[in-house]
Amino acid sequence: MVEDKKSDDYTVDMNKVDQGHKEFEAAPAPSPVPRAVSSMSNNPALPVLAYCGSSIMMTVMNKYVLSGLDFNLNFLLLCVQSLVCIAAIQTCKSMGLITYRDFNTDEARKWFPITLLLIGMIYTGSKALQFLSIPVYTIFKNLTIILIAYGEVLWFGGSVTNLTLFSFGLMVFSSLIAAWADIKHAVESSGDTSSKVSTLNAGYVWMLINCLCTSSYVLGMRKRIKLTNFKDFDTMFYNNLLSIPVLLVLTLLVEDWSSANLARNFPEANRDGIFFAMVLSGASSVFISYTSAWCVRTTSSTTYSMVGALNKLPIALSGLIFFDAPVTFPSVSAIAIGFVSGIVYAVAKIKQNSKPKTGVLPTPVSASSQSMRDSLRS
Template sequence: MDANIANRISKSPTLPVASYCMASILMTMTNKYVLSSPGYNMNFLLLTVQSLICVLTIRVLKNFKIITYRDFDFREAKFWFPISFLLVAMIYTSSKALQYLSVPVYTIFKNLTIIVIAYGEVLWFGGHVSALTLFSFGLMVLSSVVAAWADIQSSATSGYTSLNSGYSWMFLNCITNAAFVLTMRKRIKLTNFRDFDTMFYNNLLSIPILVVCTLFTENWSAENIAKNFPPDSKYNVLIAMAISGVSSVGISYTSAWCVRVTSSTTYSMVGALNKLPLAIAGLLFFNAPVTFGSVSAIFLGFISGIVYAVAKAQQQRKKESATVLPMTNNPVSASSQSIRDSMSKS
């Protein structure tokens, strides 16, 4: 009985979804704290610290036989390297967008990634976008437009240079995020990587890329180091970087867990549903402007998540009905669904 319960828990999406939510919120808040420090401009260094802490942590856990993952293999590393490159692109553009945009605006605009991923799933995995799902996408776009309008209004007196930079980085983050999630899911299927395998290769292969980027693109002069780590707050920044690194361990594992147990679109939607606690935290701890537009955008974004959840529940019921009555199922859709099912069981 205990084994059956453990098996059901391991295949249930509830635990990975909840774990991903907590890790995502912690990482976003600590990253925002570091990146919003006056004069901080070494984003690649922050990301390098996160990957190093992640690799060291799982290595220690493996030595104590708490977890296990496959040993490093050059051929597998060569096959997985494009995923790590996309991961670096995704987290760097995310850090730049978070540096320029408020936490509520950043989380709301992450919704647009879901639309790109959903149609990527249609092309790559034979997914289906229902009318109700399309409606939820429309609400996502509307919430982003309202958020942008409110953000522009609140920044009217301070100029638009940093704001434009923030939206440019946010656009790039949406593209790289979608590419990373879809490609990783396809690679997991081909390589049969487990969660810790994915976590190990993602972070290990990211380190050399990040080290090269921070050494050759960031200013390592004594003056700039002092600017990034001022004497009166350098320990707070270092502690926040360490916490961010620890949270990257959680988000690396839970991301792979969510993609395997659910679907790429659902994984991204979970991130979107984080907007409510993240937005509230941004309003409370980072003095994000509280306006009718910003509150409306947060509300619309949250409603879009609820509508999407209902749409996915309807699709699940249709899939179960098709399993009971296989003759009524479309052969192409059945084949595509079997791929998704095998992904959730792998």
Template sequence: MIAILSYCGSSILMTVTNKYVLGGRDFNLNFFLLCVQSVICLATIEGCKYGGLITYREFNMAQAKKWFPISALLVGMIYTGSKALAYLTIPVYTIFKNLTIICIAYGEVLCFGGSVTRMALVSFGLMVLSSGIAAWADVKTPAQPGDAAGDGGLFSMLNAGYVWMALNCICNAVFVIAMKVRIKLTNFKDFDTMYYNNLLSIPILLVCSLLLEDWSSANVALNFPADNRTPIITAIVISGLSSVFISYCSAWCVRVTSSTTYSMVGALNKLPLAISGLLFFNNPVTLGGCSAIALGFVSGLVYTYAKINEKKPEKADVLPMTKMPTTRET
């Protein structure tokens, strides 16, 4: 129970602190924020290794070159996620995050073969429906002070938040599938993955921040206003520590529970995560918004149930999917 609560708490903490920093109109140093988080995460696990609490393999240039594309995908995933979170409310962001599950499921079918059960298809339909309801509720929501988009959730295909969210779902799916392949080839453990992901992400994020972001004194003062500088810096540090907690608590939860329980916790965590946006940021509580949250929660439970049933011998409800031909083996 402690492991489960720790995993849920760390996930909520990081999302809320990131929203606090990114949700305002003026903060635009996203690459810098993500770089600080990676530095904090790397420094923390290095300190734990030095103290004898954990262990992971030493740096190897050959392995680093092979892992670098994975870290580049990670940067794309976390950057598009940070941009989406800057424009969207936490409930809407959380609901649309479910669509990543669909991308990953069909990505695995295309890359590894396999099938998608009818129950999984039902859960996918519920996920799409919940996202549609969330978007509809966002249309009806009046403008809120501090909305980064400045349009009160006016929905269109050109709305920046939804575009970034779509890109995040794609990047997330490609990252997960690519990392799954690379872990099998390198036999990386959890802390090995954490170490290389953060170490190789730092130079990418730092270069992107220096080249693509405005580091003029005026813009720095805009991002870190004198009357709110300490809370913003504190939130950035906390979000960096939360990234460590999520990685550790995920491994901890899997180790002390079953993979089925862990999957169920991930589905159940969608509800408190969405509610946290209503509590901490005074997002308006509407019938459409609450319905979307509830439906997204149910879709997660249905998907978890479908994954549990995949392990059973009966395959009568499986819809065969054809593996795409490839020109060479990965």
């Protein structure tokens, strides 16, 4: 599924999630790899560019589909993306390019709650992206890192330094500026002002729900991965395979499949382009998973974390280039501050991981919360 790979939003935190969750290991090649090809694959610049490009492609393709007039078949979009992802990784496995464990009913039953959290995360993210511009969506995504940090402190004994807390402040500040810039532009622009502000408010609500769903998914997946020892493509396989029947039921029961609504969602003028974007966004989840593992293998987890932070800027700029996101001083300032907050956060985590834990996130600890921590760690 799309965001299943989009660990680009939580690159540093996902390093914790993947403890014991080794990097992607390709299946042994049947024949020696030419020296030129091997040299190219080990060039650190290539995986970094591929990772950034696949992240941008996925975000832009999703926004293209969701920005259509009154698009309301979000569950269908997610189902198509999951089908494409399963088809892609199964083809790669049959060709010997990747490897992952075969389907197991008991493992699927244990993993299913994580898949439900993922569906909630992806669906609310698609709704937020439908109402908000790419820059605002990208900036607000940073707030999820704060929720994950509090969850790590409460449930996994995590700690946060003062520099990390400073990055959190920058994230909140950039989000406030982005929201203010969006509302200001909506009020000052011509047309139905109340309708535009109402659309933005809906986007902010969906964004808040998405942050809660995303943090729940990341924290829940960390706990479950420790029990199952899933690797990258194991996680991708089970998440997408288990989500397909759920999404099919939801799209058939909840969404409008009348001919009039289908014509409104897929207008004849750009129908082929929408279908192509849906397929490409599904394939991009495979690209992101592979290129992120490729980036870690050829560089380091530290470089990967920095790339994830730096990647926020081109993703936000893509919204200004490919869509009609307002280009104003407040909006550009919000992007810049959000970009800086990502850099500060990555640097803080790198420094924290290089020495013993010192600062602790200011969270009141009662006897009941301590008991909760102990039970969850067991």
